[in-house]
Amino acid sequence: MKRIAAALLILSMLLVTACSGQKQTPPQQTPGQNQTQEPSPGTTKPNTLKLTGDVDTTKTLTTFVNIEPPPAFHGNPYDDVAGLNWSVQPLLFVPLADYSPLPNREFRPAALESFKAEGNTLTMKLRSDLKWSDGSPLTVDDVMTMFYLGAAKTTIWQVAESIEKVDDSTIVVKFVNESPLNLNLVLPSFIMTPQKHYGELAADLKTYIEQYRVFDEATGRYKFDPAGQAMIDDINKRLSEYKPDPLKDVLFSGPYILTGVTSAEAVFEANPHYYMDVQIPKVRALRSAGGESFATAVLQEAFTVENGGLSPEMTKQVEQKFKNTLRTIYVPEFSQIGYLFNYQMYPFDNPVVRKAFAYLLDRETLITLAEPGSFISDPHASGMLPSLIPAYTNAGFVDTLPDYSYNPAKAEELLTSIGWKKVNGKWANEKGEVVKIEISTIGSWPSLMYPSEAYATMLKEQGFEVEFKPMEFAAMVDYMNKAQHQIACYFVPSMSTYAHPWEVYNAAYLGAYATRMNMPQLEPGQDRILVAPSTGKEYNVTKILADLYEATDEAEIKQLTQELMTLTSDLVPFVGLIEKTAPFRIYDTKLSLAEGELGVPQNSFFWYGNLNTMLAKQLRAGELYFVK
Structure with a gap:
C-alpha cells in the first residue's frame, strides 16, 4: 500500500506540473506547444525516440559537464568544486543501483547482482565480474570503504545500526528504524573509493564511528560525540587535500575512463574492464564555460544531446534552425x-x-x-x-x-x-x-x-x-x-x-x-x-x-x-x-534512446535525473546507441 501511495503521489505531481494553471514561461514556450515533431518532406527526422537498425559504434556522443578547467581540476570525487563532481560521476563510476521515482519508486541493480529489503535490514550482493579500470577486482572491501567515507560526507551512520561485510559478495545494512527513505540513502551511491587509495582514511573513519558514535534517544538515531571533533577535522582536512591526477592516478568503476581534459572539453573512452560492453565507445563532454559560448556551441551543432538552459529567445532560434532534425522532450x-x-x-x-x-x-x-x-x-x-x-x-x-x-x-x-x-x-x-x-x-x-x-x-x-x-x-x-x-x-x-x-x-x-x-x-x-x-x-x-x-x-x-x-x-x-521541468534536446537523428513521447513531460524510469545520469542509466539498459 505504501508503494502504491508513493506512486500515486508522483503521478499526481506530474499531472499538476504538466497541466497546472501556474504562471510559466510565455505560452508559445510551454512544453509541447511549439515543437515541430513531424519531419518536413524530404528530411530524415524521426518521430520517436527509440530507433531501429544496425548499431553504429563509430560515432562519438557529445554531452556537457560542469567541471573546473585544468590545472585546478583534479581526481577527488568528494570535491564538488574542482574534483570529479556530480556532472562526470555517472560516466566514470557505477552506482549500486539505478534509481527513479517514475512512474513508481524503483531501484534496478547495477553494481549489485541483487538486493533484498526486509523491515529495517538491507542485504546486498555484489556482482562477481566487477573490476576497476586497471583490471583489478572491485570487491566488497571497496564498497565498505565507500560506506566508511560516508561518515564524513553523508548521514548513513546516523540511521544505520550497522554495516557489515558478510562474505566476499555480501553486505548487510541494519537500519535503526524502518523508513521509506533508507534505500535512497544507500542504493544510488556511486562506487568511487578503491580501498588501496582510500583505505587509510576509511580505517580512521571506522575508528571514529566506533569511538565517538552515540545513540540519541530523543531523535531515535545516532550522533557523533563532540569529543571526536579534532579527529573528524583531521580526516576531512586530509580528504580535502587529496588531489590525484584525474588521468593517471584515479581508478574508475563506470562505463568510461577519462582520457583527456582541456579548458574546453573532457574526453571519455569506454572502460575496457567494465562489466558490460557499451554501444557508444567514446563520449565528448563540453565544459559549460559561459552562456554565450554554450549557446554558440548549440547553434554550431556541437552537441548530440543537451539539456542546458537556453533563454526563450535562444530556444526559438534553436528550434527554428533545427526544425527538420531536432527532437525535444521534457524531463521532470x-x-x-x-x-x-x-x-x-x-x-x-x-x-x-x-x-x-x-x-x-x-x-x-x-x-x-x-x-x-x-x-x-x-x-x-x-x-x-x-x-x-x-x-x-x-x-x-x-x-x-x-x-x-x-x-x-x-x-x-x-x-x-x-x-x-x-x-x-x-x-x-x-x-x-x-x-x-x-x-x-x-x-x-x-x-x-x-x-x-x-x-x-x-x-x-x-x-x-x-x-x-x-x-x-x-x-x-x-x-x-x-x-x-x-x-x-x-x-x-x-x-x-x-x-x-x-x-x-x-x-x-x-x-x-x-x-x-x-x-x-x-x-x-x-x-x-x-x-x-x-x-x-x-x-x-x-x-x-x-x-x-x-x-x-x-x-x-x-x-x-x-x-x-x-x-x-x-x-x-x-x-x-x-x-x-527541463527540456532535453536531441540533435542527432541517428541516436536511439529509451522510449518516450516527444514534446511533453516524461513519466518513465529512464527519464529522470541529471543529463549524464540519464545517459549512463540508458547505456546500462542497452537503450542508448547510434544506428547506421
Whole structure:
C-alpha cells in the first residue's frame, strides 16, 4: 500500500506540473506547444525516440559537464568544486543501483547482482565480474570503504545500526528504524573509493564511528560525540587535500575512463574492464564555460544531446534552425531555482530584510526570462515545490502562510519598520549608510543569469545599490560554500533525489545548503534549534526531520511537513523562483534512446535525473546507441 501511495503521489505531481494553471514561461514556450515533431518532406527526422537498425559504434556522443578547467581540476570525487563532481560521476563510476521515482519508486541493480529489503535490514550482493579500470577486482572491501567515507560526507551512520561485510559478495545494512527513505540513502551511491587509495582514511573513519558514535534517544538515531571533533577535522582536512591526477592516478568503476581534459572539453573512452560492453565507445563532454559560448556551441551543432538552459529567445532560434532534425522532450527534475540569502551576513542576518527582498521578487516578470518548462515556485517561501504541496499538506494549509508575491509597498513597510529610509531616492539603513547589495550567479546558465540580472536591475530601480556578479560554475559553488555571497541565485533545496519533503528541509537546515546559506555551524551531536521570528515558537528542526524521515502515516507526514513549511516561510532563508521541468534536446537523428513521447513531460524510469545520469542509466539498459 505504501508503494502504491508513493506512486500515486508522483503521478499526481506530474499531472499538476504538466497541466497546472501556474504562471510559466510565455505560452508559445510551454512544453509541447511549439515543437515541430513531424519531419518536413524530404528530411530524415524521426518521430520517436527509440530507433531501429544496425548499431553504429563509430560515432562519438557529445554531452556537457560542469567541471573546473585544468590545472585546478583534479581526481577527488568528494570535491564538488574542482574534483570529479556530480556532472562526470555517472560516466566514470557505477552506482549500486539505478534509481527513479517514475512512474513508481524503483531501484534496478547495477553494481549489485541483487538486493533484498526486509523491515529495517538491507542485504546486498555484489556482482562477481566487477573490476576497476586497471583490471583489478572491485570487491566488497571497496564498497565498505565507500560506506566508511560516508561518515564524513553523508548521514548513513546516523540511521544505520550497522554495516557489515558478510562474505566476499555480501553486505548487510541494519537500519535503526524502518523508513521509506533508507534505500535512497544507500542504493544510488556511486562506487568511487578503491580501498588501496582510500583505505587509510576509511580505517580512521571506522575508528571514529566506533569511538565517538552515540545513540540519541530523543531523535531515535545516532550522533557523533563532540569529543571526536579534532579527529573528524583531521580526516576531512586530509580528504580535502587529496588531489590525484584525474588521468593517471584515479581508478574508475563506470562505463568510461577519462582520457583527456582541456579548458574546453573532457574526453571519455569506454572502460575496457567494465562489466558490460557499451554501444557508444567514446563520449565528448563540453565544459559549460559561459552562456554565450554554450549557446554558440548549440547553434554550431556541437552537441548530440543537451539539456542546458537556453533563454526563450535562444530556444526559438534553436528550434527554428533545427526544425527538420531536432527532437525535444521534457524531463521532470523535482528541482527549484531561486535565491539563497547569507543567513549571517549583514543585512540578510535580519529576517525582516530577507522578507522585504522576497516581496521585491517579481516572479511574474522574471519567469518570462527563464527557459521553457519553468513554472513559478511557491510564493509563500515555504521551500516546497508547488506541484507537491497538495500531496504533502492538508487542503488550504498553504494559504495560511504569508504570501510574498511581488509587493514593493509591503517591502518598504518592512524596511522602514527597522529604521531604513530613502534619501534622495536611495535606500539607507538605520545609521544613514547606503547598503550595498550583491547578487551572484552562474553566468553560463540562462535560467540563473537572465532572471538574476533583471532582479538586480529591478532592485536598482527600487533605490538599492546593487552589484550583479556572474561567475563560472566552479567559482560560484566555491563562493557559496565559503558563504561569501549576500544573495546567490542557484538551485535551492529541492526534492531531486527522494521526491519527499524531508529532502528539502534536511538540505536547507542540516545539509550542504545550510553551509551555503551560512546557517550557524553545529557541533557534532548538536541539534538545529531555530526560533520563528514572528511567533517566538522554538523548533527543534533536527528532531522534526528525524521524525519525518521515519514517518509512514500520511497524517503525520503532513503535520511534520507543515511545521517545517511554517518555520521556513517565517525565516525566509531562501526564496524559490522556478520549479523546473527541463527540456532535453536531441540533435542527432541517428541516436536511439529509451522510449518516450516527444514534446511533453516524461513519466518513465529512464527519464529522470541529471543529463549524464540519464545517459549512463540508458547505456546500462542497452537503450542508448547510434544506428547506421
